Amino acid sequence: MKYGCATARATGFGCWIEFIPLAEETGLIVPLDRWVLQTGLQQLATWQRHDPHLGHLSLSFNVSLQDLWCEALIPHLQTLLAQTTLSPCCLNLEITESTLIQDIQAMALRLQQLRDLGLSLTIDDFGTGYSSLSYLHQLPVSALKIDRTVVTTLETQSHSANIVETLITLSNRLGLEAVAEGVETEAQDQHLRSLGCELAQGYWFTHPLPAASAEQWLRAA
Numbered sequence: 001m002k003y004g005c006a007t008a009r010a011t012g013f014g015c016w017i018e019f020i021p022l023a024e025e026t027g028l029i030v031p032l033d034r035w036v037l038q039t040g041l042q043q044l045a046t047w048q049r050h051d052p053h054l055g056h057l058s059l060s061f062n063v064s065l066q067d068l069w070c071e072a073l074i075p076h077l078q079t080l081l082a083q084t085t086l087s088p089c090c091l092n093l094e095i096t097e098s099t100l101i102q103d104i105q106a107m108a109l110r111l112q113q114l115r116d117l118g119l120s121l122t123i124d125d126f127g128t129g130y131s132s133l134s135y136l137h138q139l140p141v142s143a144l145k146i147d148r149t150v151v152t153t154l155e156t157q158s159h160s161a162n163i164v165e166t167l168i169t170l171s172n173r174l175g176l177e178a179v180a181e182g183v184e185t186e187a188q189d190q191h192l193r194s195l196g197c198e199l200a201q202g203y204w205f206t207h208p209l210p211a212a213s214a215e216q217w218l219r220a221a
Contacts, residue, residue, distance in 0.1 A: 092122055093121050121139075123143070168195055
């Protein structure tokens with residue numbers, strides 16, 4: 001079973017909720033995006049060079065809406081991949097579901113431009129109710145990430161379990177991977193497995209770690 005893990009985007013979810021809107025409001029989100037992505041790709045390249053057993057690793061990165069539409073994004077991605085000598089397939093860009101309502105046709109075109117670079121694309125926070133299912137099949141994405149708000153209530157609210165099962169079935173029908181976000185307990189882990197969800201992330205697997213500790217965790221996983 002291919003059951004994976006990705007560390008959370010911030011050490012405190014509440015801090016993340018406050019920090020990102022502030023960065024967007026001040027216009028700092030794009031340079032912040034660029035720095036985080038560059039740092040992440042450099043670390044990934046280091047791990048792959050030092051240990052062939054980590055050659056299968058890829059980096060998932062949440063790209064902001066402002067950066068997504070920036071004309072310099074594609075040249076920047078090409079430069080970073082060339083500098084790190086990483087294959088484009090090592091980078092997965094995550095686009096929040098709510099951004100899809102901006103202009104679905106323009107979004108599909110933009111995502112295809114990114115996909116043409118050889119990257120993979122994921123719709124993040126899926127299940128929050130913004131996107132139109134009638135357009136979903138037009139988007140060149142490879143995975144859907146099931147929003148943590150339904151995953152965290154999986155064991156306590158029956159409708160959450162029904163939603164998760166429906167999203168997994170939808171992903172399978174569309175030939176996409178389903179990734180569960182916010183898995184924090186063994187019970188959630190087991191329930192997701194029973195529903196056929198093969199990929200997940202959350203504190204149940206590990207909390208955010210510094211690079212050295214993350215490398216040790218990856219070697220032991």
